[in-house]
Amino acid sequence: MSWWTTVLGGAFGFMLGGPLGAMLGVAFAGNFSKGKSNFGGFAKDYHIGDQQRVQAAFFSSLFSVMGYIAKVDGKVSKAEILLAQQVMDHMQLADDMQKVARELFNQGKKKDFNLDEVLEQFRLESHRRTDLVRMFLEIQIQATYADGVLDDTEHDALKYIAQKLHFSLHELENLIQQFATTSHHASKLSVDDAYVILGVDKNLTDKEIKRAYRRLLSQHHPDKLVAKGLPEEMMTIAKEKTQEIISAYELIKKQRGMR
Numbered sequence: 001m002s003w004w005t006t007v008l009g010g011a012f013g014f015m016l017g018g019p020l021g022a023m024l025g026v027a028f029a030g031n032f033s034k035g036k037s038n039f040g041g042f043a044k045d046y047h048i049g050d051q052q053r054v055q056a057a058f059f060s061s062l063f064s065v066m067g068y069i070a071k072v073d074g075k076v077s078k079a080e081i082l083l084a085q086q087v088m089d090h091m092q093l094a095d096d097m098q099k100v101a102r103e104l105f106n107q108g109k110k111k112d113f114n115l116d117e118v119l120e121q122f123r124l125e126s127h128r129r130t131d132l133v134r135m136f137l138e139i140q141i142q143a144t145y146a147d148g149v150l151d152d153t154e155h156d157a158l159k160y161i162a163q164k165l166h167f168s169l170h171e172l173e174n175l176i177q178q179f180a181t182t183s184h185h186a187s188k189l190s191v192d193d194a195y196v197i198l199g200v201d202k203n204l205t206d207k208e209i210k211r212a213y214r215r216l217l218s219q220h221h222p223d224k225l226v227a228k229g230l231p232e233e234m235m236t237i238a239k240e241k242t243q244e245i246i247s248a249y250e251l252i253k254k255q256r257g258m259r
Contacts, residue, residue, distance in 0.1 A: 003055035003231060004097060016056045019117045020125070024060045027103035054132070054229025057125035061118055062136060063101045065161065066143045067108025068115055073153045076109060083146035087139065091233040119164040126165075129228045131219045133165050135238065137172060141179050150176065174199045182244060191255045194248035206258050213249045220245060 016024060063084070070080040084105050088098045107113060126132050140161065144154040155176075162172040181196045182189075195202055200212045218224070222238040230238065252258070 003052040003059070004233075016053055016060070016125075018121045019114060020057050020060045020064075020121050023064055023104060023107050023118075024056065024100070026107065027060075027100045051227065051229055054125055054127065054129075055231045057122055058132065058136065058229055058234075059101070059231050060104055061122040062139060063104035064108035064113070064118060065115070065140060067105035068113055069108075069140060069143055069154060069157055069161075070105075070146075071109040072157045073151055077147045079147040080143065083143055087143075087237075090236060091231075092236065093233055097233070115161075116164065119161060123165050126229065130167070131225060132228050132230060133167050134171075134175070134219060135225060135230060135234075135241075137162060137165070137167060138175055138179070138241070139237065141176055145179060145183055150180070189248065189251060191251055194251040194255075197244060197248035198252070206256060209249075209252060209256075210258075213245070216245050217242060 066084055066087075067076075070076045070084070084102070088101050093101060122136070123133075137158070141150075141158065144150050144158060158172060158176070159169055162169055178197050178199065181193045189197070198209065198212055198216060200209050204212070220238055220241045222230075222235045222242065225238050226232055226235060
């Protein structure tokens with residue numbers, strides 16, 4: 001059962017507390033009639049690390065932080081709003097879920113949005129699941145490129161977010177470089193682009209490249225990410241990232257004559 005189904009079934013009251021739970025509660029309250037869902041339910045006591053609780057935390061923090069990043073340069077462009085909508089469409093969210101996601105996005109744009117509290121709760125809810133944090137940051141990086149440019153203010157915001165989530169700044173820069181490469185050469189990747197996507201140096205041996213490829217593939221495996229707390233609705237995004245990694249590796253294999 002997905003976190004969304006669980007919430008609609010009446011477990012919201014115990015699924016998620018803290019600032020994320022408060023924001024999610026506001027988002028739901030503004031988009032559902034009182035009779036549609038029982039938000040004070042007592043179906044189950046959810047603990048930090050439980051899959052459905054992590055999924056709810058990922059969903060609420062993802063769209064609210066996306067709204068924060070869209071506003072961090074002082075204005076929210078039409079491209080940034082469109083990108084948020086595209087992520088929702090890409091996830092094939094039902095209309096009800098899209099309404100909640102848009103409300104979370106709007107909450108993130110507000111002046112009183114407490115980024116530190118949201119990030120701290122998401123970090124704790126993620127329960128040291130680095131692969132999940134990585135996917136969270138990859139989607140945020142995509143959001144910063146909505147208008148085609150990653151400016152200094154947005155870059156600083158990404159670094160701040162990564163630090164608060166205890167994520168390596170070096171790896172963050174690699175993720176940014178990888179996205180810049182794929183977004184600028186989406187139609188046809190070069191071998192150089194493929195090395196950037198895999199995050200490896202050309203001078204590595206075939207064995208080292210294969211090891212890096214397998215590690216990267218494992219980090220983005222859709223089923224593993226869902227098991228760790230990625231909302232099931234985001235599996236499409238994870239699958240596309242996996243295919244991107246495979247395509248880059250196949251290009252390198254062909255160029256090197258690897259088996």
